[in-house]
Each structure stands twice: as C-alpha cells, then as structure tokens.
Amino acid sequence: xxxxxxxxxxxxxxxxxxxxxxxxxxxxxxxxxxxxxxxxxxxxxxxxxxxxxxxxxxxxxxxxxxxxxxxxxxxxxxxxxxxxxxxxxxxxxxxxxxxxxxxxxxxxxxxxxxxxxxxxxxxxxxxxxxxxxxxxxxxxxxxxxxxxxxxxxxxxxxxxxxxxxxxxxxxxxxxxxxxxxxxxxxxxxxxxxxxxxxxxxxxxxxxxxxxxxxxxxxxxxxxxxxxxxxxxx
Numbered sequence: 001x002x003x004x005x006x007x008x009x010x011x012x013x014x015x016x017x018x019x020x021x022x023x024x025x026x027x028x029x030x031x032x033x034x035x036x037x038x039x040x041x042x043x044x045x046x047x048x049x050x051x052x053x054x055x056x057x058x059x060x061x062x063x064x065x066x067x068x069x070x071x072x073x074x075x076x077x078x079x080x081x082x083x084x085x086x087x088x089x090x091x092x093x094x095x096x097x098x099x100x101x102x103x104x105x106x107x108x109x110x111x112x113x114x115x116x117x118x119x120x121x122x123x124x125x126x127x128x129x130x131x132x133x134x135x136x137x138x139x140x141x142x143x144x145x146x147x148x149x150x151x152x153x154x155x156x157x158x159x160x161x162x163x164x165x166x167x168x169x170x171x172x173x174x175x176x177x178x179x180x181x182x183x184x185x186x187x188x189x190x191x192x193x194x195x196x197x198x199x200x201x202x203x204x205x206x207x208x209x210x211x212x213x214x215x216x217x218x219x220x221x222x223x224x225x226x227x228x229x230x231x232x233x
Contacts, residue, residue: 019083050067056080057076072094102219105164109155109164113155131146132192136193141184145176155215182225187225
C-alpha cells in the first residue's frame with residue numbers, strides 16, 4: 001500500500017506541473033532518471049506514476065522519442081480535467097467548453113424544474129436573486145457568486161432528476177473559481193441578474209418552454225460576456 005501511495009503522490013505532482021503549464025501539450029516530460037532524482041524516489045516508482053497518467057490519456061509514449069503531454073481534449077480523467085479547468089493556463093478554451101456543457105444540461109434541468117418546482121423552491125430562488133442584487137449594489141463579489149451558484153443549485157435539485165445534481169457536484173469548485181473571475185465585471189453581474197429574473201418568472205409561471213428558453217438565453221449571454229469582456233479583453 002505504501003508503494004502505491006507513493007506512486008500516486010508522484011503522479012499528482014507531475015500532473016500539477018502539467019496543469020501549471022510547465023509542460024504544455026505536445027511537449028516531452030522529463031525522463032525517469034530526472035524525475036526520480038527530483039522526487040527522491042526509485043525509477044520504478046516514477047515508471048508506475050507515468051503509467052498512471054498514460055492510462056488516463058494525459059500522457060502518451062512514443063517509442064524512441066519520449067513521453068508527451070496530450071491535449072486536454074484527449075484526457076480521460078474527470079478529476080484531472082477539473083483540475084486543469086480550475087487551475088490551468090488554457091483558460092479560454094476550457095471556459096467556453098464549460099459553458100457549452102452547462103448549456104446542454106441546465107436548459108433541460110430548467111425545463112424539468114418548471115413542471116416540478118415547489119413553492120419553497122420559488123421562495124429560495126427569489127431570495128437568491130434578491131441576494132445577487134444586494135451584492136451587486138454593495139460590490140460584494142463573493143456574496144454575488146455565492147447567490148448565483150445557489151440559484152442554479154436550487155434549479156438542479158428542483159428538476160427532480162437525481163443524476164443532474166450528482167453530475168454537477170464535481171463542477172462546483174470550477175464554477176466558483178470561474179464565476180469569481182468573471183463577476184469582477186459589473187456589466188456581467190447586471191446581465192446575470194436580469195437573466196436570473198427571467199428564469200425565475202418562467203419557473204413561477206410553470207411554463208416549461210419559456211423556462212428552457214430563458215435558461216438558454218442566460219447561457220448564451222454568459223458565453224457572449226465571456227468572449228466580450230474576458231477573452232477579447
């Protein structure tokens with residue numbers, strides 16, 4: 001067990017270096033001898049750690065050439081992808097793809113929620129929109145992000161589909177980091193408040209089509225704001 005734990009530690013430390021941009025996609029990672037010296041472990045431990053990352057498609061071995069870092073799109077470890085999304089350097093592409101994922105799942109969740117939302121859910125949603133407005137007025141980004149995330153969490157659970165909330169749980173840390181970055185911009189906060197109000201009104205009306213369209217419009221505005229205020233800035 002101790003050896004396996006050590007292998008995992010070395011694999012994590014190498015992944016940290018990849019995520020930090022020390023070894024961008026397409027570059028060769030150091031050889032076993034260099035890594036064993038750096039981490040003060042045996043070459044066998046390094047070899048097993050490399051095999052772990054290779055199994056997750058983070059690394060690929062080309063005989064006679066070395067071990068290369070794969071593009072993020074080829075990685076097959078959700079945990080590794082989430083680490084890259086929250087800590088990595090490839091912010092633009094990852095941020096866009098995260099919104100695309102949210103758009104696919106949250107529009108459907110909002111449609112379901114419109115037919116299943118409870119009066120208590122509506123009260124919680126209304127309270128979160130009010131909290132977002134208060135946070136905007138007082139320039140409290142932390143409070144704004146907290147209320148924003150809570151609003152969406154209520155909808156995910158109100159959908160009544162047990163898989164939806166479970167699927168989103170691992171994304172929470174990434175979403176919190178991203179929202180904190182983008183919510184520094186007052187115009188993005190204003191747009192978000194307006195769209196959250198539209199979503200709330202659609203859910204209050206129990207209008208499934210309107211709820212889906214309102215959430216889709218919110219996701220589109222989020223993408224437009226990301227491109228206008230962050231990626232093209």
